[in-house]
Amino acid sequence: GAVVSQHPSRVICKSGTSVKIECRSLDFQATTMFWYRQFPKQSLMLMATSNEGSKATYEQGVEKDKFLINHASLTLSTLTVTSAHPEDSSFYICSARDRLTGEQYFGPGTRLTVT
Amino acid sequence: GENVEQHPSTLSVQEGDSAVIKCTYSDSASNYFPWYKQELGKGPQLIIDIRSNVGEKKDQRIAVTLNKTAKHFSLHITETQPEDSAVYFCAASIKGWNTDKLIFGTGTRLQVFP
Numbered sequence: 001g002a003v004v005s006q007h008p009s010r011v012i013c014k015s016g017t018s019v020k021i022e023c024r025s026l027d028f029q030a031t032t033m034f035w036y037r038q039f040p041k042q043s044l045m046l047m048a049t050s051n052e053g054s055k056a057t058y059e060q061g062v063e064k065d066k067f068l069i070n071h072a073s074l075t076l077s078t079l080t081v082t083s084a085h086p087e088d089s090s091f092y093i094c095s096a097r098d099r100l101t102g103e104q105y106f107g108p109g110t111r112l113t114v115t
Numbered sequence: 116g117e118n119v120e121q122h123p124s125t126l127s128v129q130e131g132d133s134a135v136i137k138c139t140y141s142d143s144a145s146n147y148f149p150w151y152k153q154e155l156g157k158g159p160q161l162i163i164d165i166r167s168n169v170g171e172k173k174d175q176r177i178a179v180t181l182n183k184t185a186k187h188f189s190l191h192i193t194e195t196q197p198e199d200s201a202v203y204f205c206a207a208s209i210k211g212w213n214t215d216k217l218i219f220g221t222g223t224r225l226q227v228f229p
Contacts, residue, residue, distance in 0.1 A: 006158075044159065045219075046217070097215065105161075109157060
């Protein structure tokens with residue numbers, strides 16, 4: 001089946017630094033990728049929709065200057081958390097939509113801890 | 116916009132019993148309803164989905180039913196096993212060309228006791 005990878009799986013950073021998370025579709029091309037945030041024992045909240053070659057679409061309340069999204073190829077989207085603060089600590093999950101089948105596949109998630 | 120409610124938030128069953136999780140959605144235009152299983156520290160895995168032109172779908176021990184009129188859909192797991200223990204999320208979306216933004220329910224933590 002289709003595989004989506006995320007790197008890193010875990011990251012700890014200091015407050016004020018930036019962290020980049022990669023999302024890759026390994027065996028299919030994805031014109032659209034989605035980024036979600038999940039706090040402990042809560043649901044997945046969509047942060048933004050990433051479209052290859054164009055600007056991402058952010059959900060209401062998500063700061064686009066803080067959560068920078070780049071979707072430079074059909075297999076890679078990156079999320080950069082800029083000037084991270086402890087409240088940004090969360091589980092970040094991406095999904096990728098297969099451009100041929102339209103099916104959406106989720107990555108394994110990245111746990112970000114900001115100290 | 117779409118809103119998805121999910122009940123119950125926790126569910127404990129004995130191994131071999133059935134488990135039912137229910138969701139309601141608000142946007143009558145929604146036409147795609149997937150269910151995901153999420154184990155601790157992992158991303159969600161699709162276990163079954165249903166589209167609005169179908170009322171029921173079954174895959175071995177798992178079934179999903181959809182009532183479009185009432186805007187309800189449910190997940191049924193029969194003959195539960197300890198490895199079914201996880202958090203289950205329902206979701207709804209309007210699935211079309213380039214328009215499949217998923218809205219998730221609040222999740223149900225299922226515990227299956229041996």
